[in-house]
Amino acid sequence: MSGIVHGVTGDWEIVIGLEVHAQVIASAKLFSGAATAFGAAPNSQVSLVDAALPGMLPVINRRCVEQAIRTGLGLKAQINRHSVFDRKNYFYADSPAGYQISQYKQPIVGRGTIQIDLPDGSVREVGITRLHLEQDAGKSLHDQHPDSSYVDLNRAGIALMEIVSEPDLRSPEEAGAYLRKLRAILRYLGTCDGDMEKGSMRADVNVSVRRPGDPYGTRCEIKNVNSIRFVQQAIEVEAARQVAVIEDGGKVEQETRLFDARKGETRPMRNKEEAHDYRYFPDPDLLPLTFSQEWVEEIKRSLPELPDEKKARFARDYGLAPYDAGVLVDERATADFFEAVAEGRDAKQAANWVMGDLFGALNKAGTDIGHSPVSAEHLGQLLDLMADGTISGRIAKDVFVAMFETGKAPAAIVEEKGLRQVTDSGAIAAVVDQVIAQNPDKVAEYRSGKDKLFGFFVGQAMKASGGKANPQAVNQLLREKLKG
Amino acid sequence: MSLDKATVARIAKLARIAVPESELESLAGELSGILTWIEQLNEVNTSGVEPMTSAVAMTLRMREDRVTDGGDPEKVLANAPERTDTFFVVPKVVE
Numbered sequence: 164m165s166g167i168v169h170g171v172t173g174d175w176e177i178v179i180g181l182e183v184h185a186q187v188i189a190s191a192k193l194f195s196g197a198a199t200a201f202g203a204a205p206n207s208q209v210s211l212v213d214a215a216l217p218g219m220l221p222v223i224n225r226r227c228v229e230q231a232i233r234t235g236l237g238l239k240a241q242i243n244r245h246s247v248f249d250r251k252n253y254f255y256a257d258s259p260a261g262y263q264i265s266q267y268k269q270p271i272v273g274r275g276t277i278q279i280d281l282p283d284g285s286v287r288e289v290g291i292t293r294l295h296l297e298q299d300a301g302k303s304l305h306d307q308h309p310d311s312s313y314v315d316l317n318r319a320g321i322a323l324m325e326i327v328s329e330p331d332l333r334s335p336e337e338a339g340a341y342l343r344k345l346r347a348i349l350r351y352l353g354t355c356d357g358d359m360e361k362g363s364m365r366a367d368v369n370v371s372v373r374r375p376g377d378p379y380g381t382r383c384e385i386k387n388v389n390s391i392r393f394v395q396q397a398i399e400v401e402a403a404r405q406v407a408v409i410e411d412g413g414k415v416e417q418e419t420r421l422f423d424a425r426k427g428e429t430r431p432m433r434n435k436e437e438a439h440d441y442r443y444f445p446d447p448d449l450l451p452l453t454f455s456q457e458w459v460e461e462i463k464r465s466l467p468e469l470p471d472e473k474k475a476r477f478a479r480d481y482g483l484a485p486y487d488a489g490v491l492v493d494e495r496a497t498a499d500f501f502e503a504v505a506e507g508r509d510a511k512q513a514a515n516w517v518m519g520d521l522f523g524a525l526n527k528a529g530t531d532i533g534h535s536p537v538s539a540e541h542l543g544q545l546l547d548l549m550a551d552g553t554i555s556g557r558i559a560k561d562v563f564v565a566m567f568e569t570g571k572a573p574a575a576i577v578e579e580k581g582l583r584q585v586t587d588s589g590a591i592a593a594v595v596d597q598v599i600a601q602n603p604d605k606v607a608e609y610r611s612g613k614d615k616l617f618g619f620f621v622g623q624a625m626k627a628s629g630g631k632a633n634p635q636a637v638n639q640l641l642r643e644k645l646k647g
Numbered sequence: 648m649s650l651d652k653a654t655v656a657r658i659a660k661l662a663r664i665a666v667p668e669s670e671l672e673s674l675a676g677e678l679s680g681i682l683t684w685i686e687q688l689n690e691v692n693t694s695g696v697e698p699m700t701s702a703v704a705m706t707l708r709m710r711e712d713r714v715t716d717g718g719d720p721e722k723v724l725a726n727a728p729e730r731t732d733t734f735f736v737v738p739k740v741v742e
Contacts, residue, residue, distance in 0.1 A: 197717030210716035226712030
């Protein structure tokens, strides 16, 4: 994957902008008192406002406004203390009012930025155009009946934040990095759970191609892509399609397309462009949304340390490489876990254990750090046992496996299994003597100059001690005794 | 500003209102008349005048984030022309 498409007639640059719909974390809906919980029985979380029965009036949920402001502050964006709700008019079975309440010309949040982390360790600023509040639609089920669709309005009216980026992204990787960073920020802020599988974060992807340095080309919008991997695939496939169209002497039509992951293609949506004439107008049921600067300041004071700041602090205070720091701050739970392990210990060693053994074991078990059988406290104790020489680094790996399986404290496992490191030089000397006595020909070869065999003797001695001998002591004694 | 028949037909389609071909001409005339009145209003100089959003000076009232509604699918579905379990049933609308 790269940002350049090599066409027959030369290179083309990909230009990408993303519109992300993020479901706001709140107990009730944006304009009604119905619940927002996922997975409830059909139409059991619907008020008459959500069902658009005549005479119902929307009343805005303060928490949703607060969450939008909070997100805007997290994106270092301009907060508009005066914004307006508009009606976006279209007809679809899961939108009972015949319009969606959204914000058009005057959104609650204006320009901001997101810093994305690239694989080579560099960072890049991506512009945020705006963030606005709007209602989600209901859900249609098309596969339950041959000629009917079933409609569930539980989702109708739940608050969404639409977060629009500038066309600043240049490759599928950058689009992926942008989505990961945005998701991390939303999760740290607690304004959206970022769960793309459940649809609480969805992306519309705008793609165009151009000769490097030329003005922007005509873009196509790929609707409702629901995983980061699919977003990246869709960009690749769509950019290649556009290059092929242009190089064949054709013209890219501005249109809305769907990504089919199974076939690996994008195709135009069947409805005609005219359906996208939304005839926005200010919603006469709602006054402009206004709030005080004091409220904004109060929300600002309650912001947590965000991923970028945490990453900078990890690199500065713990001496971690930027990439490692970036991996650790991706999830707040991971960052907290790491800090608990690193506190008062060797931070780099702590980072290696968290990202290596722990992540490996969690992945293999198909679980996450929130459900880790090894607590941060226990992993810290394991590091302490290595630091004070109770166990060797090699034995620590075995102890960790047992900790992961049983959830027990490392000291208990060391005692139970008798894994305490042997540092008594008399006992180690006995093992070394035994190994030398058992391998007379290897000893002769070594003494005649085959230095490489040293590793063989170390291995044999460690094995004979059940891995418990102190490796430094084994090395030293072997060297002395092999001299003969 | 004057609207032609094609524009009126398109607006009608977007609004899901069936307008017979025979009425398009007269409707175009009526709508053009309304637009002319609006254009006349546009002649008034409103620079420096805040848009009026309400007849009384009020701000948007906010509701606390509490679940106070829902939980009654029967009430929501009471007027549904067709239903299965607690789903609304509509003609197939798959894209």
